[in-house]
Amino acid sequence: MTESILDIQNLNIEYPIYIGTVRAGENISLSLKKGEVMGLVGESGSGKSTLGFSILRMLKTPGRIAAGQILYHGRDIVTMSEQDILKLRGNNISMIFQDPLTSLNPLFRIDKQFIETIRTHDKTVTKKAALERSAEVLKKLGIAPSRLHEYPHQMSGGMRQRIMIGMGLILNPDLLIADEPTTALDVIVEAQFLDLLNVLRQQFDLTILLITHNLGIVAQLADRVTVMYAGMIAETGDVETLFANPLHPYTQGLLASIPNIKLEQPKLVTMPGQTPDLVNPPPGCRFHPRCPKSLGICRQEMPPMFTQNGTQVTCWLYQ
Numbered sequence: 001m002t003e004s005i006l007d008i009q010n011l012n013i014e015y016p017i018y019i020g021t022v023r024a025g026e027n028i029s030l031s032l033k034k035g036e037v038m039g040l041v042g043e044s045g046s047g048k049s050t051l052g053f054s055i056l057r058m059l060k061t062p063g064r065i066a067a068g069q070i071l072y073h074g075r076d077i078v079t080m081s082e083q084d085i086l087k088l089r090g091n092n093i094s095m096i097f098q099d100p101l102t103s104l105n106p107l108f109r110i111d112k113q114f115i116e117t118i119r120t121h122d123k124t125v126t127k128k129a130a131l132e133r134s135a136e137v138l139k140k141l142g143i144a145p146s147r148l149h150e151y152p153h154q155m156s157g158g159m160r161q162r163i164m165i166g167m168g169l170i171l172n173p174d175l176l177i178a179d180e181p182t183t184a185l186d187v188i189v190e191a192q193f194l195d196l197l198n199v200l201r202q203q204f205d206l207t208i209l210l211i212t213h214n215l216g217i218v219a220q221l222a223d224r225v226t227v228m229y230a231g232m233i234a235e236t237g238d239v240e241t242l243f244a245n246p247l248h249p250y251t252q253g254l255l256a257s258i259p260n261i262k263l264e265q266p267k268l269v270t271m272p273g274q275t276p277d278l279v280n281p282p283p284g285c286r287f288h289p290r291c292p293k294s295l296g297i298c299r300q301e302m303p304p305m306f307t308q309n310g311t312q313v314t315c316w317l318y319q
């Protein structure tokens, strides 16, 4: 069996706010196997970014992990010391975002930013060695090392995106969390970027958690996919199996709502109801008020994860 690199177990994540507590993650269990690309999908507000940030213990204020474990190669990130967490970020786990301009400092040339990142983690590395390492990483990303001397604003959006990835990989992490990495790119650059991610996972031996609301990207790039709904995991499985045979009624609705351009007059399917308020989520399964197949128990008890043909599904129908 492939070794797992990240094991999230029964994680609860919340944001205490003035009107109550936003329960943004409820009993989340998820495992990432070495070398795989895991797509994390779900509607806006379903808790994808919250989960991504919690893995690096970088939740936005006032977010906190209320329960559970995040085991990275067996070590629990939730209880790790602040000092160990700082070492872990970048060295072991790296996160890249939608907008490269939020990660790159517009005032400094790229080389300076690379050198600083390397030397913040290891002061014994000389500037020359840091520069050489940066040039090597850029080469792997198909960028001429001469571009290290430029400022972020001198580059195109796609190029900045690559530089940002380079920065994320400069310390040689084995886990990359990419949060909506293509949303700010046009379709051509997006396609190039997706090709790049595929090359990267081989060249840098990476495991990737790819957060996106774009199911097409997941179909193209991911090995497995996890579907989130209102802070809970609805379903996790192999991409081909899950897309061909979705088990959770929410996933079934989500896939049915994608317009089919092959049909002349595509029938637009929508899911009735709204996503719940996470301060007062429905009792039991959070999807039950919208679920066409709900049972009595769904209103009372949050379902555990059941396994059916290799897919894990949080739904009482599969008990």
Ligand SMILES: Nc1ncnc2c1ncn2[C@@H]1O[C@H](COP(=O)(O)OP(=O)(O)OP(=O)(O)O)[C@@H](O)[C@H]1O
Binding pocket: 015, 017, 022, 024, 042, 043, 044, 045, 046, 047, 048, 049, 050, 051, 060, 061, 062, 063, 213, 278
């Ligand atoms: N700083 C915060 N304070 C309070 N609530 C927050 C905060 N950040 C996120 N939330 C809430 O947590 C829930 C999950 O949000 P999150 O941003 O993780 O979802 P998402 O699936 O990543 O959405 P999107 O695709 O829009 O980024 C939402 O109800 C959101 O309102």
